Amino acid sequence: MEAATAATAAMVWFRKGLRVHDNPALDAARRYGAGAASARLYPVFVLDPRYLRPDPAAASPGSARAGVARVRFLLESLGDLDARLRRLGSRLLLLRARDDVADTICAALKDWNIGKLCFESDTEPYALARDKKVTDFAMASGIEVFTPVSHTLFDPAEIIKKNGGRPPLTYRSFVSIAGEPPEPVMEEYSGFPGVGDTGEYELLPVPTVDELGYGDISQEEIPPCRGGETEALRRMKESLQNKEWVAKFEKPKGDPSAFLKPATTALSPYLKFGCLSSRYFYHCIQVVYKSVKNHTKPPVSLTGQLLWRDFFYTVSYGIPNFDRMKGNKICKQIPWSESEELFVAWRDGQTGYPWIDAIMIQLRKWGWMHHLARHSVACFLTRGDMFIHWEKGRDVFERLLIDSDWAINNGNWLWLSCSSFFYQYHRIYSPITFGKKYDPNGNYIRHFIPVLKDMPKEYIYEPWTAPLSIQKKVKCIVGKDYPKPVVDHETASKDCRKRMGEAYALSRLGANPTKGKTSNPLRRKTSHGDKATSEASSAKLLKWSNQDE
DNA sequence: AAAAAGTTGGTGTT
DNA sequence: AACACCAACTTTTT
Known part of the structure; x- marks a missing residue:
C-alpha cells in the first residue's frame, strides 16, 4: 500500500460508458491532482458474479441474466477499453466481486487511498441502489464524488423537473421540453496519469467467454458484431459516410428481414454499453444534416431514434x-x-x-x-x-x-x-x-x-x-x-x-x-354479470355513458 | 365538445 | 407505389 499522504489518486469506475471519448467521468478523474507528479488514475471495472455466474437451468447458455452473446460483447468491450487505455499510458483494472460489486468498490476506495471517485450516473433501479451504497460510503470517508450524466443525451431528472415533476408521457411533449442536448466532450488525449499501487488486489486479465464456464458453446453462432469503442466508432463512421442514407433515414421504412446488411445502423449494442456516446453520435449526425439540403426529422429520423431512447429513459426514471x-x-x-x-x-x-x-x-x-x-x-x-x-x-x-x-x-x-x-x-x-x-x-x-x-x-x-x-x-x-x-x-x-x-x-x-356516472353500480353489474356478452354490453354502455356526460 | 394526431397494420383497388 | 377503407384505441390540440 502507498503511504497515506494527501490523496492525489482518482478512481474512474466503469459500468456502462465503456469508452474513452466523451466520457466526463474519465475526463474529471484524469484531471484530479493535475500537474502533481504524484497524480494517479485508477480505471476500474468490477465483474459481477450475479450478472455472470453460469445458470445451467437457463433456456440457453449463459447466466440467469445474460445470454452468451451479450457476455461476449461485454468482454470484447472491456478488452478494447483496456487496449485504448494502455495506448494512453494507463490500463483497465479488472476486479472480481466476491459477492457485491458495491462492497468491492468501497474496499478499493479505502485501500488505495482514493481522493476522488468519478462514475457515470445510471438511472436503472438496480444501479441506483448499488450506487447509493458506494456514494454514501465515499461521502462518509471524505472522498469527493462526481457522477455526471453522460449515458443519455439529457438528464432524466432535469426533464422531469422541467415538466412539473412528472415525466412527459408522449414523445412529442418530451421533444418539446428537451430542446438541444449538450455538446460532447471533444478532448483529444495524449496520455493519462499512471496507475497507482494496487496492493494485494488480484487484477484479472479480461477473460474469454469460454473461461466463464457456460458449458459447450461451440455450437453457438458468433454474432456478427464485435464489442468495443474502436468497433463502435468505426461502424458509426461507416454508417454516416452515406450522407444520403442518413438524410433520408425513416425508421418505419426499414426492412426487418434484411439480416446480411441490416436496414438500420445496428449501433444499439454500442449505445447500450456506452461504447458509443449518444451525444457524440447525435453531434456527428447533425454535422451530416448540415451538409445536405433536406433531412428527415424526429420521430422517424436517426436523431429521432436517439430521442426515443432518452424518452424511455426519462419515463422509466419517473x-x-x-x-x-x-x-x-x-x-x-x-x-x-x-x-x-x-x-x-x-x-x-x-x-x-x-x-x-x-x-x-x-x-x-x-x-x-x-x-x-x-x-x-x-x-x-x-x-x-x-x-x-x-x-x-x-x-x-x-x-x-x-x-x-x-x-x-x-x-x-x-x-x-x-x-x-x-x-x-x-x-x-x-x-x-x-x-x-x-x-x-x-x-x-x-x-x-x-x-x-x-x-x-x-x-x-x-x-x-x-x-x-x-x-x-x-x-x-x-x-x-x-x-x-x-x-x-x-x-x-x-x-x-x-x-x-x-x-x-x-x-x-x-x-x-370520481365521475359519479361512470361508477354507477348498474354498469358494473352489467359488465360483470353476463360473461358471454360482457364485452359488447360494456362497450355499448360506455358509449352511451359518454354521450350522457 | 369536437377534431386531430399518434414512429412503423391489414386488405383491397387502382 | 399510392390510396381508400376497415374498425377503432387514447391523448393532445383546437
Whole structure:
C-alpha cells in the first residue's frame, strides 16, 4: 500500500460508458491532482458474479441474466477499453466481486487511498441502489464524488423537473421540453496519469467467454458484431459516410428481414454499453444534416431514434414500478392468460409460424434483430395471438438481446402489448403477410430455419398448407420436422382483440371513480354479470355513458 | 365538445 | 407505389 499522504489518486469506475471519448467521468478523474507528479488514475471495472455466474437451468447458455452473446460483447468491450487505455499510458483494472460489486468498490476506495471517485450516473433501479451504497460510503470517508450524466443525451431528472415533476408521457411533449442536448466532450488525449499501487488486489486479465464456464458453446453462432469503442466508432463512421442514407433515414421504412446488411445502423449494442456516446453520435449526425439540403426529422429520423431512447429513459426514471404491470400507474391492467406450453413454443422458436420462429432463432443466435421483427414477435406473444403477459417476453428479450436496455426494453414491451403509450390494439401484425411483403422468397426464414430451406416460396410462410408430396420432396414434414402452428392466427387474433376490448372497457370503468356516472353500480353489474356478452354490453354502455356526460 | 394526431397494420383497388 | 377503407384505441390540440 502507498503511504497515506494527501490523496492525489482518482478512481474512474466503469459500468456502462465503456469508452474513452466523451466520457466526463474519465475526463474529471484524469484531471484530479493535475500537474502533481504524484497524480494517479485508477480505471476500474468490477465483474459481477450475479450478472455472470453460469445458470445451467437457463433456456440457453449463459447466466440467469445474460445470454452468451451479450457476455461476449461485454468482454470484447472491456478488452478494447483496456487496449485504448494502455495506448494512453494507463490500463483497465479488472476486479472480481466476491459477492457485491458495491462492497468491492468501497474496499478499493479505502485501500488505495482514493481522493476522488468519478462514475457515470445510471438511472436503472438496480444501479441506483448499488450506487447509493458506494456514494454514501465515499461521502462518509471524505472522498469527493462526481457522477455526471453522460449515458443519455439529457438528464432524466432535469426533464422531469422541467415538466412539473412528472415525466412527459408522449414523445412529442418530451421533444418539446428537451430542446438541444449538450455538446460532447471533444478532448483529444495524449496520455493519462499512471496507475497507482494496487496492493494485494488480484487484477484479472479480461477473460474469454469460454473461461466463464457456460458449458459447450461451440455450437453457438458468433454474432456478427464485435464489442468495443474502436468497433463502435468505426461502424458509426461507416454508417454516416452515406450522407444520403442518413438524410433520408425513416425508421418505419426499414426492412426487418434484411439480416446480411441490416436496414438500420445496428449501433444499439454500442449505445447500450456506452461504447458509443449518444451525444457524440447525435453531434456527428447533425454535422451530416448540415451538409445536405433536406433531412428527415424526429420521430422517424436517426436523431429521432436517439430521442426515443432518452424518452424511455426519462419515463422509466419517473414512473415507479415501470417494469411491472401491477403498481404501474401508466400500465393497463390486463388479465393475461397463463400457458407455459405456448410461452415455451414462442421462446424456443417452435410456434409453427416460420416468420415468428426465424426471428426468435435470430434472437437466440445473434442477440439482435430488426426493430420491426421485435414488434412482430412481441405482438404475437401478447395482444396478437397468445395473450401471454408482456413481462414474460420482456424477460426473454432482456436476457438474450445484446442491446437489451432496461428502460427501452420495458418501454417497448409496454408499447407493443398496448399496455401503455400505444393503444390501437386492433392493429395486429400478421405472422404470415407482414414478413412476406418484405421478403417474398423467404430468404430470412431459410437462413435461420435450415429445415425449411427448400420449401417452395408459395408455402414458406405457411408450410402446413404445402401438399404432403411437396413436404416429402423437400424433406420437411410439418408436425415431424417442423411444428404445426400452435395457434390459429385467424381465430386467436380475433379472440385477443375481444379480450383487449374487455380489459380496456374495465379499465375505463375503473379509471374515473370520481365521475359519479361512470361508477354507477348498474354498469358494473352489467359488465360483470353476463360473461358471454360482457364485452359488447360494456362497450355499448360506455358509449352511451359518454354521450350522457 | 369536437377534431386531430399518434414512429412503423391489414386488405383491397387502382 | 399510392390510396381508400376497415374498425377503432387514447391523448393532445383546437
